[in-house]
Each structure stands twice: as structure tokens, then as C-alpha cells.
Amino acid sequence: MSSEVKLNDSPIINAFKRIQVALMIVGPTGRILHCNPAADSLFGYDSGKLVGRPVFDVLAVTSVAELGAYIEPPAIDAIIKGIAGRTANGQRILLGAQMTVWTEAENGLQHALVLRDIADEVSAERRSRSELERANNAIVGAKIGVFDYVRKTESVNVSDLWRELLGVDSVDSDDLKREWLSKVHPDDLDAALESVRLCLEDQCERHSCEYRLRSKDDSRWLWIRSDMSIAERDRQGNVSRLSGAMTDITDRKATETALRRSEEQFRSAFQSTTIGMAIVGFDGKFLRVNPALCELFGYSEQDLVNTDIQALTHSEDQQDTEARLDLIKAGEASSYQFEKRYIRANGAVMWGSLSVGIVRDDEGRPDHMVSQIVDMTEQRRLNELKSQFVSTVSHELRTPLTSILGSLMLLSSMDDEPFSDQAQRLLFIAQQNGDRLHALINDVLDFEKFSAQQMRFDLSTHRIVTLVEEAILANLASGDKFGVRFDMVCPDRTLTGVVDPQRFQQVMTNLLSNAAKFAHTGSTVRVAVEEQEDAVRIAVTSDGEKIPESFREHLFQPFSQADSATTRARGGTGLGLAITKQIVEQTGGAIDFDSTEGEGTTFWFTVPSPKPQ
Structure with missing residues (x-):
């Protein structure tokens, strides 16, 4: 009878077959002498199909010697973690094995292997290692020093980070305690020791405190948060060991201090400012008001x-x-900001300038509003008085001035009795200054209307080139006066815009007269008309002196003049550009200028293009 038959008839082998763990016996040539059904199933073979196959078909070894190398003499067994296996369909699996080797006189060298699939174990171990690494990184990144205190021996064990925070290298327990006690701020020492006392006396399971600790270089105080907890008890239930964590919270404390200072500054400004302020909920309810607001309305804070x-x-x-x-x-x-009317406690109407801004919480959600109210009643009354005064004076001046100018024109046109040259010169001077005064009165009245948003516009669609040509013709005399000529460039003469023709002419007259006034004698003022995305752009360029960049923000303000001496010599009220800006912007356009040394100055404005039907 062969040895295989003897083996199959062995009572041990019959028991071997019934074990649920994958078992395998490999002979001296590397062939599988026996395996149980669990081993067949592990490698994806039908029952009994592995017997007789080389073990190299299912394990990643090339020889029996390589398999035996896992066992280091004089040992006769070994635990193998992470040997590669291969299933019947070629799929790779990761195995753990326990292997035992012996020699039989009849069958020679034998290897018995207990096998299991450890893929899930390795994956779980990898996840656990990763989680542990992340936790360790978090502790290191958060600068958390860990410590243990054993009550019986009064010994302290600390982590490297704890030593780093404290700035000590010693591992001796007594040295560590002395160093810690010496570095804690004297005013905070009792609070720092209180956590230890409360936990040792079993008054609480855990306790936290914050204290100051001198830095490693002794240059400043660090803020430390200490979290202490009971880690272990003896058989009688008494506290035997404490564990804790020490965290550097200096940055957080600095932020809290800055925030507290900011809040105190806001509170002080809120209470002491002469401007009425309130914190308002989104339902319109006052949450908090300052004394100035109470005085403004005549109510108590409550x-x-x-x-x-x-x-x-x-x-x-x-x-x-x-x-x-x-x-x-x-x-x-x-x-938002706008002016509105309020009712005071005494029933009086008050004009106030209201400014409202949102305050958001830490997550960016609207939390409440801060409102400021400035009493504008007197200012509006004075503005109304000023407007009435200017309007009255202007009209009172305009009526006699119109009569004076009419009379001067009649005198100038009389041919029956011609005046002497001296008289005609005086008439010319009077008429020129009368026209100038008339223009000034018109500018003042226009400016008042624009400032009060009372000017009415008659907007309609017009061909821009035609309007520009009319403006140039109307200002030829101004060009002749200063020795310049006008030239227009317009590639597309069909461009149209939405304008008030009369006010458009006023804008063009202001820009053309200014350009002629400040251009060099004998030069050309260029007018360019071009199409933009939703507008038509009109630009007036002269070769005059560069406008200082520092004057840019003042140029369109009333009565602003970059060079007072030049303006006085050439005339001008200082209102033209302010009125021009109001007309352009109130009719939906924009206006600005570009000025470059040696290239002159370009004033440009836009008018809206008509919307497609």
C-alpha cells in the first residue's frame, strides 16, 4: 500500500478534513500531499483538486527551500504575515500562515501550513495606523503636551511636546515638577494646582484651568490651558493616577484680548459719540440705543x-x-443711506440722514444692523433759504439785466446818429460784460436746479453727429476769439443717442469753449464721435497744458479752478464743468478726462444708445 493511501486512511487525516481552517501539507518535492476542503475553498478550487498540485501554483514561492526559509533554525515553526497567494482564476490574495516543518523516515521533509485570508485584517490595521497617525499629527499640530501623574510614587511622566512647551530636557520626575512650579506665573499658581487637588480628592472627574507660563527663552508669558482627568483608580476606588493635556493658547488669548479691546472701543464710541446710534434687529426693533439718539428724539433709553x-x-x-x-x-x-423724516417725542418733524449697515455672525449670517442718524433739519432749512435767496437774487438781477442788454443792443444798432469810436468801444465793453453776467446768472440758476434734482429733461433719440455739428457751428466765434479751429472725426454718421438736445448743446458748448480757451493759439481742437457697447462716446481734445493729477477729484466740483490766474485772464465762472457733469450723469451718461504731458487733454462723455425695439 502506498504512503498516500496510508495517509488517507489515517484517523488524524479524517479529523483534518473536518477542521474549518484551511490546512495544507507539502511534501519534499513541493507537491501538496493533502489539504482540507477549507483550503480548496480558500484558493477557489473544487474539493480535492489541490492535492497533487505544486504548492507554487497557489503560494508566491519558487521552491521548497524558499518556503522553508521562513523558519529560522533551530525553530521548527514560524508565523508568516503577508505571504501572497493566487486563486484558481489568477486573483491575488494576501495570506497569513502558521507553518511547521518535520522529517519522516518514509516520506522525507514535510511542511504543514495553516492558512487564512488576512486582507481585511491588513486593511483594518492600515486604517487604524492611519487614524493613529492623524491623531498624533493633530496633537503635535495643536501643540498639546501630554502628562501622567502617579499618586503613589508622586512621579510625573510627560511627552516630548510637554517638555518643549516647558523648555526643559530633563526626564527626572522631581526636576520636572520643580521646573513647572518655577515657570508658572505666581498669580496663577494656586489656580494651576487647584485642578490637581480637585481630581486627587475625587471632587470631579475632570477639571480645566488656564494659567500663564514663562516661555522657554524667558522673554514673555505664554497662556496655557490644562485639562486634567482621573485616569485610574485602585481596588478601593481611590484615585491612583491622573492624566492631562497642556495646550498653548497664547494666540487665542491674544485674539480674545484684541476682540475685547475692540468691543470696549466700540462701546465707548457708541456711548460717547454725539451722533445718534442704535443696534437694530431685522424686525425694526431697537436692541440698544446711545444717549445721543435719546437726546435727538427726546425719549428715554427705555x-x-x-x-x-x-x-x-x-x-x-x-x-x-x-x-x-x-x-x-x-x-x-x-x-444703505438716505434722508427721511422722523417724529420727535414732542411731535416736531425732524429730517435725518440715516445710515444702516449689516453686522454678521461668525458664520457669515446677518445678525443685526447698526444705524446712525444725523439731524439734518437745520442744514435742510439753510439749504432751502440759500436756494430761495439765490433764485430770488438771480431773477431780480436777470429782469433789469435783460432790459440793459436790450437797450445796449438798440444803441449799438442805431445808424442815424453814429457814435464816436470811443462811445462804440464803451458800448461793446458794456455789452460783453452784460452777456457774461447773464451767462453767470443762468449758470447759478441751473446749478441750483441740478443740485436740488429739480431739472427736467426732454429725452428723445437723435443723430449725434448732427448735434455735434450744430454745437461746433455755434461755437465758431469762441474758436476765432482764441485763435483755434474745430475739427470733427466720426467714422459712422448714423450713430444715435438718447439726449435732451438743448442740454446736449449746453454740454458741448462748455467743453468746446473750455478747449478753445486753454488750447495753444493756432492749434486744432479735435472732436471724436465713436460707438461703444451701450453708448456713444464724444471726446473733445485740445493741446493745452496738462491738468495736474492732484486736481482730478476737484475738477468737476463747483467753483474749482486748476489755475486761478489763467482762468481769470481767459474768463469763466467755475460752474461750467460742475453743470456739465450733472447734465451728463442725470441723463444716464458718464464723464471724465485724460490729460498727458505733451499730448494735451481730452474731455469725454457718453450718452446712452437707444434700446432695441
């Missing part, structure tokens, strides 16, 4: 907090106020 902004608003302005508040609530605006 009375104001018990009301809302709408209750103080004039009935005719409530709808506008609600509309602006709705924009804030919908997230379409983060702030």
Missing part, C-alpha cells in the same frame, strides 16, 4: 428700546423705509 424705527418714521416715508429694509433682509444690499 422708551426707545420699547419701540421700533417705523414708529418714529414720518408716515410719508414709511413705505420707502420698509422697501430698503426688505432689500437688506433679502440679501440684495448690505448697507
Whole structure:
């Protein structure tokens, strides 16, 4: 009878077959002498199909010697973690094996292997290692020093980071305690020791405190947070070991200090400012008001907090106020400012300039609003008086001036009795200055209307080239006066824009007369008309002196003059550009200028293109 038959008949082998763990016996040539059904299943073979196959078909070894090399003499067994296997369909699997070797007189060298699939174990171990590494990185990154205190021996064990925070290299327990005690701020030592005492006396499971610790180089105080907890008890339930973590919170404390200082500054400014201020909820209710606001409305602080902004608003302005508040609530605006009327406690109407801004929480969500209210009642009254005065004076001047200019024109046109040259010169001077005064009065009246948003415009679609040509013809005399000529460039003569023709001519006259006034004698003022995306751009360029960049923000303000001496010599009221800007912007356009040394100055403005039908 062969040895294989003897083996198969062995009672041990019959028991071997019933074991649920994959088992395999390999002979001296590397062939599998026996394996149980669990081993067949592990490698994806039908029952009994592995017997007789080379073990190299299912394990990543090339010889019996390589397999035996896992066992280091004089040992006769070994645990192999991570040997590669191969299933019947060629799929790679990761195996763990326990192998035992022996020699039989009849069958020679034998290897018995207990096998299992460890893919899940390795994956779980890898995940665990990764989580442990992340946790360690978090501790290191957060600068958390870990420590243990054993009550019985009074010994302290600390991590490297704890030593780094404390700035000590010693590992001796007594040295560590002495170093720690010497570095804690004297004012904070009792609080720092309190956590240890409370946990040792079992008054709490855990306790936290914050204290100051001198830095490693002794140059400053670090803020430390210490979290202490009971880690272990003895058989009698008494506390035997404490563990804790020490974290550097200096940056957080600095942020808290800066925030507290900022809050104190805001509180001080809020309370002491002479401008009425309030913190308002999105329902319009006052959450907090300052003394200036109470004085402004004539209410006590409690009375104001018990009301809302709408209750103080004039009935005719409530709808506008609600509309602006709705924009804030919908997230379409983060702030707004406008003038409105309020009702004081005594029933008087007050004009106020209201400024509102949103304050958001840490997550960026709107939390409340901050409002400022400035009393504009007196200012508006004075503006109205000023407007009335200017209007009255201008009209009172215009009526007699018109008569004077008419009379001068009649005198100038009389041919029956010609005046002497001296008289004609005086008439010419009087008429020139009368025209200048008339233009000034018109400018002042126009400026007042524009400033009060009272100017009316008659907007319609017109061909821009035609209007520009008319403006150039109307200003030829101005060009002749200063010895310059006008030249127009317009590649597309069909361009149209939405304008008020009369006000367009006023803009062009201001720009052309200014260009002629400040251009060099004998030069050419160029007028360019070109199409833009949604507008038509008109540019007037002269070769005059460069306008200082420092004067840019003042140029369109009333009565502003870059060079007063030149302006006086050439004439001008200082209102032309301010009026021009108002006309352009109130009719939907934009205006600006470019000035370069040696290349002259270009004033340009735009008019809206007509919308497609």
C-alpha cells in the first residue's frame, strides 16, 4: 500500500478534513500531499483538486527551500504575515500562515501550513495606523503636551511636546515638577494646582484651568490651558493616577484680548459719540440705543428700546423705509443711506440722514444692523433759504439785466446818429460784460436746479453727429476769439443717442469753449464721435497744458479752478464743468478726462444708445 493511501486512511487525516481552517501539507518535492476542503475553498478550487498540485501554483514561492526559509533554525515553526497567494482564476490574495516543518523516515521533509485570508485584517490595521497617525499629527499640530501623574510614587511622566512647551530636557520626575512650579506665573499658581487637588480628592472627574507660563527663552508669558482627568483608580476606588493635556493658547488669548479691546472701543464710541446710534434687529426693533439718539428724539433709553424705527418714521416715508429694509433682509444690499423724516417725542418733524449697515455672525449670517442718524433739519432749512435767496437774487438781477442788454443792443444798432469810436468801444465793453453776467446768472440758476434734482429733461433719440455739428457751428466765434479751429472725426454718421438736445448743446458748448480757451493759439481742437457697447462716446481734445493729477477729484466740483490766474485772464465762472457733469450723469451718461504731458487733454462723455425695439 502506498504512503498516500496510508495517509488517507489515517484517523488524524479524517479529523483534518473536518477542521474549518484551511490546512495544507507539502511534501519534499513541493507537491501538496493533502489539504482540507477549507483550503480548496480558500484558493477557489473544487474539493480535492489541490492535492497533487505544486504548492507554487497557489503560494508566491519558487521552491521548497524558499518556503522553508521562513523558519529560522533551530525553530521548527514560524508565523508568516503577508505571504501572497493566487486563486484558481489568477486573483491575488494576501495570506497569513502558521507553518511547521518535520522529517519522516518514509516520506522525507514535510511542511504543514495553516492558512487564512488576512486582507481585511491588513486593511483594518492600515486604517487604524492611519487614524493613529492623524491623531498624533493633530496633537503635535495643536501643540498639546501630554502628562501622567502617579499618586503613589508622586512621579510625573510627560511627552516630548510637554517638555518643549516647558523648555526643559530633563526626564527626572522631581526636576520636572520643580521646573513647572518655577515657570508658572505666581498669580496663577494656586489656580494651576487647584485642578490637581480637585481630581486627587475625587471632587470631579475632570477639571480645566488656564494659567500663564514663562516661555522657554524667558522673554514673555505664554497662556496655557490644562485639562486634567482621573485616569485610574485602585481596588478601593481611590484615585491612583491622573492624566492631562497642556495646550498653548497664547494666540487665542491674544485674539480674545484684541476682540475685547475692540468691543470696549466700540462701546465707548457708541456711548460717547454725539451722533445718534442704535443696534437694530431685522424686525425694526431697537436692541440698544446711545444717549445721543435719546437726546435727538427726546425719549428715554427705555422708551426707545420699547419701540421700533417705523414708529418714529414720518408716515410719508414709511413705505420707502420698509422697501430698503426688505432689500437688506433679502440679501440684495448690505448697507444703505438716505434722508427721511422722523417724529420727535414732542411731535416736531425732524429730517435725518440715516445710515444702516449689516453686522454678521461668525458664520457669515446677518445678525443685526447698526444705524446712525444725523439731524439734518437745520442744514435742510439753510439749504432751502440759500436756494430761495439765490433764485430770488438771480431773477431780480436777470429782469433789469435783460432790459440793459436790450437797450445796449438798440444803441449799438442805431445808424442815424453814429457814435464816436470811443462811445462804440464803451458800448461793446458794456455789452460783453452784460452777456457774461447773464451767462453767470443762468449758470447759478441751473446749478441750483441740478443740485436740488429739480431739472427736467426732454429725452428723445437723435443723430449725434448732427448735434455735434450744430454745437461746433455755434461755437465758431469762441474758436476765432482764441485763435483755434474745430475739427470733427466720426467714422459712422448714423450713430444715435438718447439726449435732451438743448442740454446736449449746453454740454458741448462748455467743453468746446473750455478747449478753445486753454488750447495753444493756432492749434486744432479735435472732436471724436465713436460707438461703444451701450453708448456713444464724444471726446473733445485740445493741446493745452496738462491738468495736474492732484486736481482730478476737484475738477468737476463747483467753483474749482486748476489755475486761478489763467482762468481769470481767459474768463469763466467755475460752474461750467460742475453743470456739465450733472447734465451728463442725470441723463444716464458718464464723464471724465485724460490729460498727458505733451499730448494735451481730452474731455469725454457718453450718452446712452437707444434700446432695441
